[in-house]
Amino acid sequence: MDISNPHPALPSAATPSLLPTGASTVGLSAWADIDLSAISDNVAELSRRAGDAEVMAVIKGDAYGHGLVPVAGAALAGGATHLAVAQLTEALAARAAGVTAPILTWLFAPGADLAAAIRADLTLSAGAPWALAEIAAAARETGMTARIHLKVDTGLGRGGAWREDLAGMFVDAARLQAEDVIDVEGIFSHFAYADSPDHPTVRAQQETFVAMVADAERAGLRPRLRHLSNSAATLTNPSAHFDMVRPGVAIYGLSPVPDIGGPAHFGLREAMRVTARLIAVKDCPAGQGISYAHLYTTPEATRLGLVPLGYADGIPRHASNVGPMQVHGRGYTVAGRVCMDQMVLDLGADSPAQAGDEVVLIGREADGEPTAQDWATAIDTINYEIVTRLGPRVPRRYLEGS
Structure with a gap:
């Protein structure tokens, strides 16, 4: 079975690009690894x-x-x-x-x-x-x-x-x-x-x-x-x-009954991992409103990181101020409004992050990463919706044995 074109009968505008197995992600602003x-x-x-x-x-x-x-x-x-x-x-x-x-x-x-x-x-x-x-x-x-x-x-x-x-x-x-x-x-x-x-x-x-x-x-x-x-x-x-x-x-690899147990409880493991790269990091003073409508204001001097994904990519707009992400092993939530193409993180004044660093949006519970269930809990929905809505602008890279 040939998977070089995984959606042969679907319009190209609605088709995620397919990265070769093991392809480099250098230069990509975001991608999803599918195990x-x-x-x-x-x-x-x-x-x-x-x-x-x-x-x-x-x-x-x-x-x-x-x-x-x-x-x-x-x-x-x-x-x-x-x-x-x-x-x-x-x-x-x-x-x-x-x-x-x-x-x-x-x-x-x-x-x-x-x-x-x-x-x-x-x-x-x-x-x-x-x-x-x-x-x-x-x-x-x-x-x-x-x-x-x-x-x-x-x-x-x-x-x-x-x-x-x-x-x-x-x-x-x-x-x-x-x-x-x-x-x-x-x-x-x-x-x-x-x-x-x-x-x-x-x-x-x-x-x-x-x-x-x-x-x-x-x-x-x-x-x-x-x-x-x-x-x-x-x-x-x-x-x-x-x-x-x-x-x-x-x-x-997602639990249909998270109140009973997560994936590991049922012998499952998550197949999707969504990663983005910071495309800008800048210093910011205290009291600065962030993103549309200034739903978030920096409480102190800090550093801001720009993540190039938004609701056009399937990131829920309802995740404004609550969507979980991770940079250098440290957890954050979206600072302010999720926009069509981007969102902001308040990284903290001591963050060593710089442009090009990876941001984990969806990963594995066993690895301590934010999960589809975490996003679902944050916006009061189900994990099914979080992974299914991931848009075609996010290329998929298929992995074996990871």
């Missing part, structure tokens, strides 16, 4: 925890900002048997790049080119009567049997069929399968509170899922792959593993 061996090892650990269940690695959102095609290869090397992306365009991009493993995709609009998806041997989700009908029509157009997973809503209240729609879909799917128009390979759903393992909805949704599978079987379907567990349930709820687990954020 592919960490991803493989994380998948192997998730597979071990899943027992007899297979692993479907979720690589949606450009693999949570880590890179669609390189991560696909690393996940498969770690033992994943299936891949999953949300958008049909990303699934087609993975196929165009040479990814041959089974890929499930579940978000497409009425009128989408499902015939192209079937010809590309993608697994399509049917979560509504119209989707099942359009998949069947596309299958007849191609003369091929469409492989599908039925999406059922067990209580999340989002995607997937339920109630009367679901009962009718089971009957229609069984008829279409008997005609070899479709192959109902799987049935799946999604937890609402898997990151709170003791929440009563977890058990309730699991029981509902079992009942829905039984209804499907009574209609004449025999789905071979039942999957309900996301990362949190894979790590905390073995009773929900069924035939396959569907982890996402844990693949990248």
Whole structure:
């Protein structure tokens, strides 16, 4: 599988540049190192925890900002048997790049080119009567049997069929399968509170899922792959593993249940490390307002460092005054407003920092570096968002064995 162009079907303006393995970062203002061996090892650990269940690695959102095609290869090397992306365009991009493993995709609009998806041997989700009908029509157009997973809503209240729609879909799917128009390979759903393992909805949704599978079987379907567990349930709820687990954020070494434990607690390690360089360091008097609207004022004479990343690169503007970074092993937070392209650090009067020195934005908990979880905690969000929003102006460098 060629990863020289990890996004062959995506516009170049939205595509992060790819640095050769081991490439020098001299002259770069910022970059993200992606440790592919960490991803493989994380998948192997998730597979071990899943027992007899297979692993479907979720690589949606450009693999949570880590890179669609390189991560696909690393996940498969770690033992994943299936891949999953949300958008049909990303699934087609993975196929165009040479990814041959089974890929499930579940978000497409009425009128989408499902015939192209079937010809590309993608697994399509049917979560509504119209989707099942359009998949069947596309299958007849191609003369091929469409492989599908039925999406059922067990209580999340989002995607997937339920109630009367679901009962009718089971009957229609069984008829279409008997005609070899479709192959109902799987049935799946999604937890609402898997990151709170003791929440009563977890058990309730699991029981509902079992009942829905039984209804499907009574209609004449025999789905071979039942999957309900996301990362949190894979790590905390073995009773929900069924035939396959569907982890996402844990693949990248981030904890889906930070209240229970960080990555190391679950035998995982972070795959992404984001580094920038100071592009200016200057002395500053006490009482100076910093950045737009002067949200921060220097309490004493100090030195300021300019970091060339901002919200155009995915740094949350809400991280103004709170986003964590590290220079020479010392921790800092953003001083003032996060701007579109840059932000400022108050380095302290005694800092030896100078232009060109490295700034760690996202690193590993075990190394005492700021983490995606630290950024998430600072702005009251989740670690998923922090890594996924990293923009295309930040080049990715893929590492093995680091």
